[in-house]
Amino acid sequence: MSFKSLKLTPGRLLATIHDTAEKFGAKGVWGPASTETGVCRLTLSDLDKGVRDWFIAETKGLGCEIKVDQIGNIFAIYPGKKENANALPTAIGSHLDTQPTGGRYDGIYGVLSGLEVLRTLKDNDFVPNYPIALIDWTNEEGARFPMSIMASSVWAQNIPLERAYKLESVTDAEPVTVEHELKRIGYLGETAASYLANPIKAHFEIHIEQGPILEDEDKLIGIVTGVQAYSWIKVKVFGKAQHTGTTPLAARSDALLAASKMIVKGNELAKKHNCLFSVGVLNLQPAVVNVIPEHVEFIIDVRHVKDDGLSVILEEIKSDFVSIVGDSGRALTVEFDHIYTSDAVKFHEDCISSVTESAEEIVGKEKARTIISGAGHDSCATSTRVPTSMIFIPSKDGVSHNPAEYSKPEEVHTGFEVLLNAVLKYDSKRTD
Amino acid sequence: MSFKSLKLTPGRLLATIHDTAEKFGAKGVWGPASTETGVCRLTLSDLDKGVRDWFIAETKGLGCEIKVDQIGNIFAIYPGKKENANALPTAIGSHLDTQPTGGRYDGIYGVLSGLEVLRTLKDNDFVPNYPIALIDWTNEEGARFPMSIMASSVWAQNIPLERAYKLESVTDAEPVTVEHELKRIGYLGETAASYLANPIKAHFEIHIEQGPILEDEDKLIGIVTGVQAYSWIKVKVFGKAQHTGTTPLAARSDALLAASKMIVKGNELAKKHNCLFSVGVLNLQPAVVNVIPEHVEFIIDVRHVKDDGLSVILEEIKSDFVSIVGDSGRALTVEFDHIYTSDAVKFHEDCISSVTESAEEIVGKEKARTIISGAGHDSCATSTRVPTSMIFIPSKDGVSHNPAEYSKPEEVHTGFEVLLNAVLKYDSKRTD
Ligand SMILES: NC(=O)NCCC(=O)O
């Protein structure tokens, strides 16, 4: 039995996307239809707990065994053939958390497509050769707690569990830790958060592109061969609190003026190096109108397709920022705290070829292309430990991290078909 | 009986400054001695309530009648001669609120010097010709609620009471209004907040210079003849929330990058016009690392010695900010909300001459000079309605709005003497 003989249920996946959006965090109206909003479902919030509980009930209903690990990752394991009961599961994973200005698809599409795969197997009484794990990874976005791909990186043992536990939220008036929130919503599980103790065989992930390339080139499927590198670094500028009305410009050590020059400079450097730079988080002290800021902290997000290209621009940024403080006030200093680097990723040939064959069967060679992801994904973390690859579908106008994020119903369905077909191809080729 | 025949109590004023600092908000250690901290006593906070209650008890103890007006200004009225019981009081006023990074002197020195004037009169059984009102004005700093000279401006009817009531705090995690906080601490009084319904004859204020001029020129007293003009304007930049990893630089509408360029540009314009520009408050949305900021709000503080000079630079700032958004991203727009302008002030000849005569008697002509204030003061508001002037003492290194704000004990005492002498001179010259 293969993909072609399976009866599908078109529309069910999209309905599930919209139903769960409606129930768990719909926000950010961008059109007149009731489905035309984004979703704000910050990781480990009450809404995240809600969707997690729903996810577990749904997958249990399909006959899955559930494991929750120490960092809140949920593994729902659908059984394969009896003789392979002890084999490692082939995994499909992504995330159910969103940005504060999130859409209905980023991450969610990946998990719910995986659910639609399991539902389809169940409807068809199709037993795969090997177990299939559907994974909801915790805090992929890095929005509430500023480390993206957090819990898949802990599972891959690229980030110590304790470091993730101690991360503090940037979106709460009173910051709380990851550990606190895991306990509060009841998702600090008992399974070891480790690819060694809780292994998988391979990881597949389907996602919206979040960029404009597929749409611009009229392609339906992106065969993702890799992901660009990126670093997040906290920059701390220390100046001197002084009176804005009595302190001559030349006598100031204005931490915000220096930070502003750094933000402008970082963008100039990114232009020069043909890569990306942005600042999305910035806090200042004492934060009143008539005191020159004495302390500004901001986080830079710098991306480059190559690891060595990323290193070069980071060195230039640091040295230029040091020059800026040198030129901008006697009492100014700057410090850098490295938060996280996701190295450039090349996905695994075995997984890429399953996706390529699947895509070419379903949309044809001319409607698919290989692509490098600009965004990070849980697959970056898994690919450091197990064969991994990804599938992209088009994003309207390349818009993402915005409520208006959108992919057409037929694109959503086609992507799911490619995922199902690719996973079954991989399953059929597995020998252990 | 004149100033010369009064017995003074040197040291008592300084002791009161340090005692009240200790009890009501000492913060920001800058030296080893117990008095070497600043004060953080935000307006209408619990600490402000504490010092207000203390102030009322002290002044009542000296025989003052107390009035609290609808915006929380406290008037403590020390009686003059019986025959002038119905005459308007000569006022001494300043403020007991501070900056988050405040020192022990800014404002506090003015109110406590006034208290020392009343204590000295009482000790000497000296009855002035006319009543003397000692005033603690609410929210002079404009730190917690971003409008400086707020309640003296309401009293002067330059700002509607309702507008002040609705102002929201910028220093609380959950913003609260002025009206809410006045009620909460029990200082929403019954006296009309109006120079017409609750008039005074004149207003004297002593203050630390907060700038470097007196110290640099080895002067002991500044005879303040005026105050520079300043405007606070909220700038709102609207961009588009997008993914930092997938959105090419050229496709972005980055509200923080535009705001950063504006902050750099504002400083350049201030340099060109030989005036002041700063940004002390800046907030952004959604404030996560991997979303390009879609909304940035910041407040500019622009100061110029002349009203027309201020108008010119404000026009240039607005037009350059509009150009910056035009050049920086397709979806960017900018809006300006005017918060407050304090026009350039020229103080009243009668009050200035009382201060000049007093200072020349006490420190000699060569140790006093006329000076223009860079900072705004409650006297700016009162001077729009009644004869007003101010006295400055030196500030070490010109530092203010910083815990390390400092004036020497002998400077503190000398300033008080000049205030006492000036007020008695004014009192003796009054005919109604
Ligand atoms: N896919 C996605 O939006 N991931 C968030 C991590 C990143 O910042 O790239």
Ligand SMILES: NC(=O)NCCC(=O)O
């Ligand atoms: N004196 C003083 O610091 N006043 C605050 C108002 C201003 O910003 O100038």
